[in-house]
Amino acid sequence: MDDSRIARMKELVSILNRAGRAYYVENQEIMSNLEYDRLYDELLSLEKETGTVLSSSPTQHVGYEAVDRLPKERHEKPMLSLDKTKDREALRTFIGSRKTLVSWKLDGLTVVLTYENGSLAKAVTRGNGIIGEVITPNARVFENIPLKIPYKGELILRGEAVISYPDFKKINESFGADSQYKNPRNLCSGAVRQLDSRITAKRHVRLYAFALVKADGVDFHNSRLEQFHFLQQQGFEVVEHVVTYADTLDQTMDYFEKKIRHFEIPSDGLVALYDDIAYGESLGETAKYPRNAYAFKWKDEEAVTRLRRVEWSASRTGLINPVAVFDPVQLEGTTVTRASVHNVSILKELRLGIGDEIKVYKANMIIPQIAENLTKSDTVQIPEKCPVCGGRTAIHQAMDAQTLFCENPDCPAKKIKSFTQFVSRDAMNIDGLSEMTLEKLIGQGLVHTFGDLFRLRQHRDVIVNMEGFGEKSCDKLDESIEKARTTTLPRLLFALGVPGVGVANAKGISRAFGDDLRQLRNADLKQMIAVNGVGNVMAQSIVRWFSDPGNKSMLDDLLREIRLEKPDTADGEGEGILSGNRIFEGKTFVITGSVSHYPSRRQLKEEIERLGGKVAGSVSSKTSFLINNDALSGSSKNRAARELGIPVITEQQYLNMKQHPEKIPETPDR
Template identity: 35%
Template sequence: MKERIEELRKLLHQLGYEYYVLDNPSLSDQEYDRYMQELQELENEHPEFFDKNSPTQRVGGRVLEGFNKVVHKRQMFSLGNAYNLDDLKEFDRKVKTEFKDAQYIVELKIDGLAMSLTYNNGEFIQAVTRGDGVTGEDVSDNIRMIRSIPMQIDYKGELELRGEVFMPKKSFNALNEQRVKDGEELFANPRNAAAGTIRQLNTAIVASRNLDGFWYQLAVDLDFIKSHEEALIFFKENGFKVNPLYKKCSTAEEIWDYIQKMSEERHELPYEIDGIVIKVNNLAQQQELGTTVKTPKWAIAYKFPAEEVITKLTDIVLTVGRTGKITPNAVLEQVRVAGTKVQAAQLHNEDFIVSKDIRINDMVVVRKAGDIIPEVVRSIPERREEGSKPYVFPTICPVCHSELVRFPDESAHYCINIDCPARVIESMIHFASRDAMNIDTLGDKRVEFLHENGFLNTIEDIYLLEKRRDDLIELEGFKEVSVDKLLSAIEISKQNPLEDLVYGMGIKHIGKKAAKVLAKHFSTMDKLMQADVEELTQIKDIGEISAISVVDFFQEEKNIHLIEQLRSFGLRMNSDTIESIETFFSGKTVVITGTLSQMGRNEAKEILERFGANVSGSVSKKTDILIHGEAAGSKLEKAQNLGVALMNEEEFLEEVSKYEE
């Protein structure tokens, strides 16, 4: 009986591939249903042969409790953007500086939800959303409901690939038609509908919405795949849906011609696209080019020009940020832009308003920057009301009514009252945010609510909430389970590394990257607090303005008190990394090139950073050492021309062994 069950599963997997991927079924729906019914009956009779990847499990019906967070084995990077031919030429120039023979694969940028799939021994294992690129959510049960995604593949090794889950236009229109009948709010666009569907806790709902997916990126090293195009062919051979509308190009001009062609044809496609992705085809060249903190240097995304619409600007209101920075915002008559309703847009600062001569009650042109953030492009003076007067920027804080200050060489105004309620709220929101202390369930609205109800007035109060558990449970909208979840997240945050705490403190001019640099250099909060401007400016990536801001921050009694309070609550005051030992690599700038035979380049990078090196992705006059493996390319030649010290893999491992216990 097991043999017949396996035979039916294999047959139905193949029939599903023909129907949902190839759109060319070899059997009728009636025959498919007959085989499916037989398999369901056999599985019901023999539950000992249950398989979560069986075709019978793809009809939905499970109610999930939630989604577990998963750290990606390999970071999911976002892409840098290009908006015109000049941007593409610059990208091409940088690539060709390293590899004159580089070619590109140019693909459609699907407007959906980025996803990572993992397979092992030919079986589907897990699906994880992109999240912040480092941590996503396990949505495997919902991904099983997408019929075009194979649950079994021929390749038996470990496989991780990335792609985009999307809602076809046909499915989107049908969904919204049904929501009209049910009296429910319509989805703004297919992307929002796809994202909302993937986060459904009822798999039957996911199954009913007919999502789809295209797969376009290999996330593991496979020796037999040398190019991006070979990876796409490999995906297709293993039953994955690959978008056929890709093209191989050699120049920026060829890429631009393809972009113009697809710009004209995009609206005829059965799915939404929001741009074109350009990738270096050769995988070895990709590895050589490397990445920045967030984006690969071997790929770029061309974004289609934003849709522009006209509406009325009815008012300008000010908001106060955590540093006291004042941001003017346009209040707009509601208008639909790029598929979503827009009622507000940021106006940045006084200079922006003056330069564009934006006035209250003006008709203005609005678009979404990068198809996401609403912005006012310009006013339309010829449609201006008679008697209209230029906007005068306020001099008083809208929240605490303190006098606003505009510092020399800055375009923004600031409320310098550190007790301003708006600054207090924003500082707590920032502290708890994902990029800072990442306190799950303590989002913007909850911080504001707890502040209004007297629970949160300072950052320290976050760690005193555990003493008010019973009071929290009595609040409207709070239950015992949600309160315990919040308190657990707060407790977990105490173990976050120093870089998260430094960023969470909200020091002016210190972003996420600078916080990481400071935490790595000083390793403890005490050492950082004692640093002076001269010492700080000696650190790579820390400029004078940032250095002065750090010193000023730690000279304020209120901030010193905050740190001591957090220390008493048990928060970590040291870096996540082991304090660097003095080695041959300490303080040196090192570049890795070529293929290392005994370890991956990421592993080598971690060792170097632990031994105090600054690992760079490109060779320059500032490079101290080039570590080269097999098939080292232009970086080796450049290093030789610059007189950079060279070290092969064997020499590198020999040096490392001196410091390993």
């Protein structure tokens, strides 16, 4: 036997298992899906050629072991993955003469739900296909699953937990720049497997059922389509599906391929499932795949272009990301000229060089990526100096990925990005200080620390003569700065740019320490970890930041320029609400539908929180009130509220409660 082929198989097994564990367990991506599939197919081909299969080969096991943080449980029936193709004709051959259901292959986290006596009894993640993690409390706060159903027997179903692209964008923006997630799947995986379901509730997780495992005593007339209808009658949202035959496959595929371009739910392909239950089950399964279903992965449109340069983009955290810039190409109907290379590891793997011919594509028809480097000249140099400040750079190793950082603490990129966050709307909210203006002020040597922003009046004679400024501009800036001198701890904490602390985290952390900066500054690691929503990594980051002598000095200087008040009086928000007037203390609201008295549901949510209440994403036994202007609607939230005896109130009723706190009803024990 050719030793070189066996050696290559061992190498592929190691690479694929490392990438798989990073993706499924650590929520990191160290290679593209396209590259993973290419290496997987190469391994599969070598196994067929040699007749040898290594025991640790990813072709022989499904998924990866879950981390030891949640209770584990064995699935009643093993969950296999699906055989896949990117070829329509292969899918047509699979369909043959059979009635088939074609549905979305959603890109999230598979969850198994069990209902007993009409109530949700258990939720377990897919895990490694045999053993998963029990996440029942978290599933109860998914936005769209029923807690009670009409069917009273034991019902087991499988669904995909997902976070939509719009929700992903909003949630990701609330995190610190160095704590953001790469894609919705990773955010969803982290949200579903939280130890605190209150965090899950804020992530807007939805579940779409794709398979009924058990519902004894129900006649489905031997049809998977009937099973979908049954699940819908129980209150579940099921994956969109289309009845398809071999001669209608092209029409079905065209429909899905057109829709994916604007589809808000992450999807990496389609699933074809025989409608005939008995026939499908009679086919049995291989060690890895069931034979009654087949997956179709999008065949990404590729184009060959030429790499012109690699830009290195610095962030306020010091992270320097490589971005490939190439000759314009048309992909999925748009012109593409740039693609993130993500990190140094992927850059090295691609062996990029200026002028190289590269293949580019849009992952899942959305995100530009480099598929392959055809030239592989490997001449791109990793900069030893920061492209912004010229300071020394260093490669950091995190998990299996190498990243480049600027080591200079005074790097203007760090300063400009940090100052931009400091003056932003959710932070100190200083109007008139755009990134371009900040760059001018820093370049003139007028601003070195955050405190300097509140001393700009001392340099009025210089600023008034700067390009774009004048007397009126300076007056407006003075007014904005004076207004910003009075702020709250959550705003200040987010403004400081503590690594990992976003808008939502800042509010929760501040609340946990009674909005007392002195307590927060002196908190130790144990106290910080005890805060809801703060994990070990974030806790270490916060404690380390407040312990740094430079940060201490900077903060002391800043505190001589500003005044901290309780959040209820910040920025005139909350219609003049007095500090301590927490009339909704102990109450939990859920908001659904459109609002008319507030600009958006976000503003209503923020007011409830300022008044001491909590706002959850879904109805549960802990909910005090569901706010819905259409109180008689048949939505899943309204149904859940009625089943649990939770009052459904309109926006006007909420306003009446706010005006007459003495009439707020007590929340009964449930």
